[in-house]
Amino acid sequence: MLPKNDKYDLIIIGSGLSGQAASVEAAKNGLKTLVVEQGRTTGGSGNYVEGIFAVGSKMQDKEGIHLTQDKILQDELTFSHYDADTRILKDYIANSSANIEWLENLGIKFKEVTSLGSGLKTWHLFDGLGKTAIHNKMEPYSKKHGVEFITSAAVTKITQDMDGLINGVIVQNYENKDIKLVQTHNVIIASGGYLNNREMLIDYSNKNANRIIPVNSGKSDGSGLRMAWEVGAKRFKMGTVMLFGGQLKAEDVPAYKFWKNDLAIATCEMGPLWVNEVGNRFVNENIFDTWSYAGNALIQQEKVYAILDQGTIDHLAEKLPRSLKPLSDKTKLSDLKDEVKSVENKKMRFITKANTIYQLATELDLPHLDETIKRYNKEANIGADEDFEKDVKYLYPIEKPPFYAFELGVGAYCTLGGIRINENCEVLDNGGHPVPGLFAVGADASGMLVGDTYNVTVPGTEAGFCIYSGRKAVQTISK
Template identity: 40%
Template sequence: MFPQQKQYDVVIVGGGLAGLVAAVTAREQKLTTLVLEKGRTMGGDGNYVEGAMGVDSYLQKQANIQIDPTELLRDELAYSHYEASAPHLRQFIKASGQIIDWLHSLGVAFSQVGPQGKSWPTIHTFAGGGHAAVTKLYQVARAAGAEFVTSMSAQKLLLTDGHIAGVVIKNEATGQTRDLHTAHVILATGGYVDNPELIKQRTPFSRRLLSVSDGKSTGDGMQLAWGVGAQHYQMGAIQYGGGAIYDRVQPPYVHMASQVAAAATQEAILWVNERGERFTNEDVNDNMCHAGSAILTQSRVFSILDQAAVDHLTNVGLYKEVGNSPVSPEKFDHLQTELDQTLASHAKYLVQADSLDELAQKLTLDQLPQTVARYNELTAAGTDRDFGKQAAYLTPVTTGPFYAVELGVGMACALGGLRVDETNAVLNDYGYPVPGLYAAGNDAAGMLVGDTYAVTLPGSTAGYAAFSGRNAVLSLSRENLATAVD
């Protein structure tokens, strides 16, 4: 069904977290508001986020968590190699706590605040997960009078004298199109993680990149903006979820709760490449994006486990706390069962052998026996002189049978593609706004990062989605007021 009207104060393209926040804010500003969602359901990848970043929120004040915003800014700029926009990141940090408080005032519930692994204590965990948060925002926006249409995509932005004048929309069920009139469009389409051609520009090993997105983040927003002269900008940052089972048959989400996957990636006893050579310190997986980058330096990667490790993880407990996985029990009590079932199914990503020589032969990992011998030597010495793995995580590989799990890299999102200013207005190649066009969420989040997602600032994707969606509307609303005064 097409929208009820032909003209709106603001049209929001995308019904994820950023788009929903923009819709609520637009109705607070008394703007006639339409949200276009090309899928059949709302929330996008916001349904799967854990929480939102904030500094100086009500929860942090209750917990007496104090963060120096200038120190945080300096740390994140260094992490990005100063590719992040300092003014933009500074503004986000400054407003982030207020955004958390505002969401809380709307009825979005948070269960706790703190760090994730070795990070700043900034993630405000959504009670009930991201789905509960986006459901509440959708309810608030609809009750306030925002209009939503599903299975409706934006095909083209329309300009009059260089200013946004409308958008061509398409009914995905019937193929029919229609022109809508609006002076303001906010692009909130979720980035480009589900667009293989755009991902291929980022890495030569894109075949081993596995999207765990909702499938709708195909770069629509950036391509709409590029069509009206927006700058191609900062497409280097993909949020890697560390290693993931490289299954050529089943989609990656099938393995998200797998104890085999968690053992092979999070415990990371020994990783080898296509020649059977060790190539990194496996505790790199403490930073999931660094782990993803390390895996992609090799043509193929296998995680090696022995039976002693499987027995320990199954019956005793974990070697290290699981930090970047949906699976976080005290021990992997189903690990042996999962391994047996997977082997019985003849899945290509898992290979078992009674000896290291046999495992090497099955997978053509010529150097595997020598690699394991060297690794066990380092483990016995208690010092990884080769790559610097923490001594506490040095676990020998000695007892057959032996297992090899092939790894790819999971991708939660891809950030950027558009350059925006501190109002979230989209900029052209000369650094000036395309009048009336704004971007929020992952479409604009390249402003915050370098070539690696900011794992050190947990909750930043969701936090920025909320901040930028609200910031865009407040900015265009001020523009409207200024125009009225003039």
């Protein structure tokens, strides 16, 4: 599909959460707007968002959650070692509760405000995931008020006039390869980053990016960033990825198939023994409670295996050592045994089974595994983790055959950054000046919020920034 018209006030590249927020704000401001989505369907990774950040909301007031804007600001700045942009953070935080009301006025409902692990209660959960908000309310509102959406098409180039002003884009239809030059003076990059571009991940990371397993829409290929760089945008804060801990991955099976299933929960979220490429333990495994920390610990290793025995599997199938709320009401992993048997029968690469620890260590070339497990079993039997101080409720001895090693990659939701923006979401060049007519929002611009790690102790920050930045960019254009 190609655009119906030859000229628009605004063209938005990408229809994820930030692009949807921008399209609604554009509709409210009467801008003739085109949204170009390279996938067959809209919503992108925004479809899977559980909720967004806010402080000072009516929901928080009602539940007696008293957090100040200054506390959140200082937490974020300190966590990032002041690598985050104070001005942008401050304005985003100050407008976060208004963004909740803005969504509610569209008819979007929130079911609760909660924390994630040991974090603050800033996470406002959608009644239904982001897909409900996007497809039931946001996109219908935009379309009703004149916003045009096209799918299976891509912006392949942003054009400028002789003075460097944005004057259009080239759009290509994926199916028949037809192209069209469309005029506009305003372009918003909302393309979702570069998590699905393996080459860019490896090029811009100083860690083991080859072990990152994307769990997203699969469409974040970095094309929006590259087009912005081509017209003068500063290449900025590459390399930060929203890691969430361990993730199973098999060839030819989408990663989301193993996201939050019972096997993934057992190996990644129940504090089992984790060992590295030589069979050494390397961290307190209940670090999963703050999943960005878990991601950082896991990606430092060349390989990571979750070691389970039949006794641990039997136990988790009947009772969990911790609650999975707010994301699940499960109290046991009823499907765990069947899932283990299934991946074993399918000979999936990430599972290794043995009748002895020696056999397991030999097959995987883990020279220290036997010693590690002897030490771990001693600690489990005395009820005290003397090495890493893991909570005793996660200490299960590895004694009952068969024994399993599950190789873990490092899961990630999105990349963070690539383009520098100012407080108006204007894209900046290498000299810190706006590239006229070019704006960036969401994941493409969210390097402004973080240092080298996403601060999950203030949950919902990235998704909330998608709403904030989408709106802010259009408000700047409308002025």
